[in-house]
Amino acid sequence: MFSASNRSVVDRRSWLKALTLGGAASVFSSCAEKKPAAQSTPNNKVRGVIFMVSDGMSPGVLTMAQAFSQQIRNSGTTWWKLLNERSAARGLMDTQSANSMVTDSAAASSAWGSGHRVNNGMINVTPDGKELEPIAAVLGKKGVRCGLVTTAKITHATPAGFATSVRNRDDEESIALQYLNRVEILLGGGVEYFDPASRKDRKDLFSEYRTAGYEVIRNREQLQSVKGKKLLGTFHAGHFPYNIDREQNPDLMRDVPTLEEMSRAAVSRFLEGNQNFLLQIEGARIDHAAHMNDIGALLREQLAFDDALAAVWGMTAGHDDILIVVTSDHGNANPGLNGLGSTYSDSNKAFQHISGIKSSHDKIFHDWESHPGSDLGKLIQQQLAITLQTDELDALQNILTNGKVNEWNDLLAKPEGLLGQFVGNHTGIGWTGTSHTSDPTLVSAVGPQSERFSGMVINSDVFGHIVELLG
Numbered sequence: 335m336f337s338a339s340n341r342s343v344v345d346r347r348s349w350l351k352a353l354t355l356g357g358a359a360s361v362f363s364s365c366a367e368k369k370p371a372a373q374s375t376p377n378n379k380v381r382g383v384i385f386m387v388s389d390g391m392s393p394g395v396l397t398m399a400q401a402f403s404q405q406i407r408n409s410g411t412t413w414w415k416l417l418n419e420r421s422a423a424r425g426l427m428d429t430q431s432a433n434s435m436v437t438d439s440a441a442a443s444s445a446w447g448s449g450h451r452v453n454n455g456m457i458n459v460t461p462d463g464k465e466l467e468p469i470a471a472v473l474g475k476k477g478v479r480c481g482l483v484t485t486a487k488i489t490h491a492t493p494a495g496f497a498t499s500v501r502n503r504d505d506e507e508s509i510a511l512q513y514l515n516r517v518e519i520l521l522g523g524g525v526e527y528f529d530p531a532s533r534k535d536r537k538d539l540f541s542e543y544r545t546a547g548y549e550v551i552r553n554r555e556q557l558q559s560v561k562g563k564k565l566l567g568t569f570h571a572g573h574f575p576y577n578i579d580r581e582q583n584p585d586l587m588r589d590v591p592t593l594e595e596m597s598r599a600a601v602s603r604f605l606e607g608n609q610n611f612l613l614q615i616e617g618a619r620i621d622h623a624a625h626m627n628d629i630g631a632l633l634r635e636q637l638a639f640d641d642a643l644a645a646v647w648g649m650t651a652g653h654d655d656i657l658i659v660v661t662s663d664h665g666n667a668n669p670g671l672n673g674l675g676s677t678y679s680d681s682n683k684a685f686q687h688i689s690g691i692k693s694s695h696d697k698i699f700h701d702w703e704s705h706p707g708s709d710l711g712k713l714i715q716q717q718l719a720i721t722l723q724t725d726e727l728d729a730l731q732n733i734l735t736n737g738k739v740n741e742w743n744d745l746l747a748k749p750e751g752l753l754g755q756f757v758g759n760h761t762g763i764g765w766t767g768t769s770h771t772s773d774p775t776l777v778s779a780v781g782p783q784s785e786r787f788s789g790m791v792i793n794s795d796v797f798g799h800i801v802e803l804l805g
Contacts, residue, residue: 390621390666423788426774440503442663443495449797470497486618487524523570624666627754630691657781684762693717
């Protein structure tokens with residue numbers, strides 16, 4: 335009989351072999367071969383891939399979003415339900431770039447969009463300067479339709495990684511040009527890169543897109559009534575406002591659509607007919623809120639992304655040829671709820687404080703700087719429902735005005751880092767810094783061929799999967 339003790343000996347021998355030169359690959363490949371695969375739907379043909387990106391979502395955010403949703407909505411999140419779906423695949427994404435263990439969004443999306451790891455800051459351009467053909471162009475030659483939906487500028491790095499090649503991610507005027515006739519549906523922010531009044535070359539891209547058959551829309555009402563097949567929708571000058579701020583402003587509520595609304599508009603068009611399609615949907619401002627150490631804004635952005643996921647999953651429920659992949663390009667600042675009080679009994683109460691936050695940190699800083707001499711402490715009390723200690727307020731005002739503060743952690747020695755810590759004293763939320771992290775990100779997939787996204791997924795392998803499935 336092969337006893338448990340014998341298995342332990344074999345396991346130890348295997349791992350010791352892995353420590354020798356060349357041994358690791360054989361052990362890990364053996365483990366991978368024996369891993370049970372998630373089941374696909376009976377029909378393994380894929381007509382459409384909907385690739386959903388919760389940008390900058392550290393793994394711990396999903397747990398907090400589930401608890402926050404139950405707290406303010408009395409129901410859990412769709413992504414949590416997806417994790418419990420028997421037919422869904424579950425995995426982790428290895429996110430590093432060509433030149434760093436910590437990727438930026440440009441390199442991360444380029445890995446998906448070209449199958450190559452590139453240096454941070456570049457979009458589909460190799461470290462030696464070779465331009466790579468993005469996935470939208472590759473699939474376009476096979477008649478595959480492409481769409482991009484985001485709450486960032488539509489020309490930002492994550493959507494751009496699927497459809498453009500530029501040496502510098504900030505070359506957004508070029509990105510806007512490259513989308514023309516390569517991407518059928520473009521919905522997000524970034525008016526400035528299409529408007530002749532703000533483009534350096536004075537090109538009127540709105541007119542060029544109209545000439546090419548796109549319907550150009552500029553507000554939420556137009557999105558809800560538009561009939562065209564090809565869309566260019568730019569609904570804000572830059573990135574979308576945070577949802578926490580949008581919901582306090584009637585003008586923004588009127589003009590700026592939600593991620594769910596944009597996703598519905600895109601998915602409904604791609605489901606029509608029988609043509610293959612690739613659609614990327616990005617909840618972009620989760621990342622931006624993490625950079626600001628802003629838990630109130632972050633969790634509301636995550637729930638807005640989850641609303642879009644719920645809409646997409648529901649709309650495709652009757653289609654057994656649609657694959658939905660949900661993931662993130664990288665983590666950011668690693669927020670997490672810490673244990674507070676005796677036997678951590680105060681953690682839940684502290685976490686509940688987040689529901690009383692009414693404004694993003696970004697808006698607080700903007701409002702204070704726009705009104706010199708205003709009371710920063712009062713503004714924070716009104717919008718974040720906390721009262722800063724005198725030394726906390728002095729430190730925050732000092733770094734805002736003089737750029738200096740006594741802070742042992744250099745990663746947090748900035749206004750957003752300080753305010754995040756002060757709010758964390760009341761909410762229990764801690765942050766490791768204000769920048770991206772190297773953690774593997776969560777991956778969930780449902781639909782035909784979903785098992786390709788189980789286990790450890792290398793980010794640059796995504797390109798090959800999608801091209802093979804759709805091309």
